[in-house]
Amino acid sequence: MNWNEFFSMGERAFYVWGSFGAFALLIIGEVVLLRTRQKKVRQKVNT
Amino acid sequence: MSIFKYASPSTFYPLAGKIAPWFAVVAAMLGAVGLYLGLFRAPVDFQQGEVYRIIFIHVPAAWMAMLIYLVMAAYGVMALTFNTRLSSMMMEALAPTGAMFTVLALWTGALWGKPTWGTFWAWDARMTSTLILLFLYVGYLALINAIDDKKRADKAGALLVIVGSVNVPIIYFSVKWWNTLHQGYSVATSGSSMDPSMRMPMLVMTFACWAYAIAVALWRVRAIILEREKEAAWVANLYVASPPKTSGARA
């Protein structure tokens, strides 16, 4: 199996990577948002 | 009251900080293994082709969406019966993650549906109930954000989620009933006849999502605890050990 074949997902790349991509995006987004929230409240507590 | 020892935000805060990273590590490891098994090891489905691999994230997301709501309802019962603030905080910490998994379940379901049944959205019983579940999450978040008095927001949210969770099975049953009446789409899931090489990645991904949800909820509950208790003495003591450099200079 080569990588081109892997990324084309049998001509269904849009659907498969659209799903996995959204999954990754939302999880990363949640973690980033949480980080900023944590930082903000830490700053508030510190001052 | 030893059971309730950890129900106090001040004792739970450091505990959550200690265990959350472990769940994060477990989530990352299981996620890597699950993705490897799902994307590289699992064979191509002879009917659906490669696109079936979406179920490795779709099914865990859908399960988490339902499970998190039920866990929230359990915390709601605790919040109202034992009057523990931490239970309400946990509800608040879980809700965004639950809503996120619900959105993911819908999104991946749509992307799976298009090549498989030829339509992004079918008013299939399962997808319709998931959509309604999203409405329930949104309602909870809207309610607790609209009420300024935290104590009231906590209890109102708890009651709403309990009422909602009683309704979840009724909604599912009614939507199924409606679906058969209208002979709409029904999506056959080959759950039991699934090949182990396909079932394994799904289970691993489910546990990964599980660990992720716990890690994120603990992490978020820490932020919530700090936000709410920033005036409390124990919070002030937390940072005495390592005061920020700038404050010393100013004093």
Added chain:
Amino acid sequence: MNSLANTTPEMLVISPENGVLLAFRRDYRLAMRSRGEIIQALVFFVIVVSLFPLAVGAESALLKRIAPGVVWVAALLSVLLTLPRIFASDYADGTLEQLAMSPYPMATIAAGKMLAHWFTTGLPLALVAPVLGVQFGLGTSELGVIVASLMLGTPVLSMIGAIGAALTLGVRGGSILMALLVLPLYIPVLIFGAGAVEASMAGIDYAANLSLLGAGLLLGALASPFAVAAAVKISLD
């Protein structure tokens, strides 16, 4: 204000039935005093239903097919608009607090209030619905099923709605928020209610739908007073 003005001497005996009776009588009389509001909700119901032929065209086969859903959705929205009436004015003038401190259990007060709300919204809606059904070309037996389904279903709408109304008391943006909380919970009632009418139109057995509505009504009658009472207490604290 008019808090306990309609109390009769025998109602002063503290018992659960009297709590229901007290709240029911009070709310019913207050509603009857401002009959305009009841009529407005009915007119709203009629207007919403009348919009549909204008929107989708007057083809009679199509209208007949969508009639159950249209009537039920319109009924749902009309009930939704009247929900603030259950608690809002009592909350604003402090009567609700007095009622909560009265010796009657809050659940009985809640039950009486929901009953009064149904009498002044759900019941009139169910009685007006056949006229609209005729406009959509429904037959006699189907009209009967519409009335029956609304009679069984609208009390559940009042009960679920009362929880939402109580939780959002005094909250900013309360009415739209209430709709957000309540509408998803209304879905089973909508499905079984409209489903009963559709089943009767298709000539299949509609009794199952009606029994499910009845089951929902029983469950609601048993559980909702306590849920509403809890919600009121949360909002009053």
